[in-house]
Amino acid sequence: MGSRKHMRIKVLKDGPYEVTGNVPLREMKIGANKAGESTHWLDGEAFETGETYHLCRCGKSKNKPFCDGSHMHGFDGTETADHVAYDEAAIVYRGDGMELMDDESLCAVARFCDAAGSTWRLINDAENEELAIRQACDCPSGRLTVVKDGKKIEPELPREIAVVEDEPEGKHGPLWVRGGIEIEAEDGTVYEARNRVTLCRCGSSGNKPFCDAMHMDGKEE
Ligand code: FES
Numbered sequence: 001m002g003s004r005k006h007m008r009i010k011v012l013k014d015g016p017y018e019v020t021g022n023v024p025l026r027e028m029k030i031g032a033n034k035a036g037e038s039t040h041w042l043d044g045e046a047f048e049t050g051e052t053y054h055l056c057r058c059g060k061s062k063n064k065p066f067c068d069g070s071h072m073h074g075f076d077g078t079e080t081a082d083h084v085a086y087d088e089a090a091i092v093y094r095g096d097g098m099e100l101m102d103d104e105s106l107c108a109v110a111r112f113c114d115a116a117g118s119t120w121r122l123i124n125d126a127e128n129e130e131l132a133i134r135q136a137c138d139c140p141s142g143r144l145t146v147v148k149d150g151k152k153i154e155p156e157l158p159r160e161i162a163v164v165e166d167e168p169e170g171k172h173g174p175l176w177v178r179g180g181i182e183i184e185a186e187d188g189t190v191y192e193a194r195n196r197v198t199l200c201r202c203g204s205s206g207n208k209p210f211c212d213a214m215h216m217d218g219k220e221e
Contacts, residue, residue: 007159009177010184011209014077016054016067017199023181024160025049030110032168037115041138044165055175059203064172065163079185079208085192095123098132099147108174108198109213112138119144140164140176141211142196154195174198174211
C-alpha cells in the first residue's frame with residue numbers, strides 16, 4: 001500500500017486522470033428502493049491496478065474506466081472549476097437542531113437526497129436527524145453536508161476511487177474520490193482536499209474536472 005501522502009490524482013491536459021500511489025479502485029453501484037429512490041450503495045468489483053494508472057476523462061474509451069488513448073482523437077478537457085472552498089460556496093439551510101450545507105454546483109445527481117421527501121425537508125424535524133445525516137453522507141459529490149452542534153458530519157471513507165455505475169438510470173456515473181485523496185489540476189494547483197468529491201468521466205461537464213451530472217443527458221457509450 002502506498003503511503004497516504006503519495007496518493008494523488010493528476011489531471012492531464014486534454015487527457016486522462018493519472019492516479020499514483022497505489023490508490024485502490026473499485027466499482028460502486030447506486031441501489032434503489034421499489035419506488036426507484038436511491039437508498040443505498042452496492043459494492044461492485046475491485047479492479048486490479050498498479051502503483052500508477054490512467055482513468056478515462058473524455059468518455060470515449062473502449063476500456064472504461066481506464067484510458068485507451070481515444071482522447072487523442074480530440075478532447076477539450078479544459079478545467080473550468082474554480083478553487084472556491086466548499087465552506088464559502090455552500091448555502092446553509094437551518095433546520096431543527098441541525099443545518100444543511102449545500103453547494104449545488106457539485107451535484108452529480110445520485111439522488112440520495114430525493115428519498116423520503118428530500119433531505120431539505122427532513123432537516124426541519126429533529127426526529128428525522130438520522131435519515132437526514134445518512135442521505136447527506138451518501139451524497140458522493142459532497143454537495144450536501146449536515147452540521148450538528150457546529151460540527152460537519154462526514155462518513156468514514158476509505159482512501160480509494162469508486163467508479164460509479166448508475167444502474168437505475170442506465171448510466172455510467174462519475175469517479176467518486178473518497179477519503180481526501182489529493183487532486184492536482186493540470187496547471188499544478190491543488191483543489192481543496194475533501195472527503196467526498198466526484199470527478200467527470202463522460203467528458204461533458206461544464207465544471208471540469210468535477211462532475212456536474214452532464215452524463216445524465218448523454219448517450220451511453
Ligand atoms: S481520457 Fe484517454 S480515452 Fe478517455
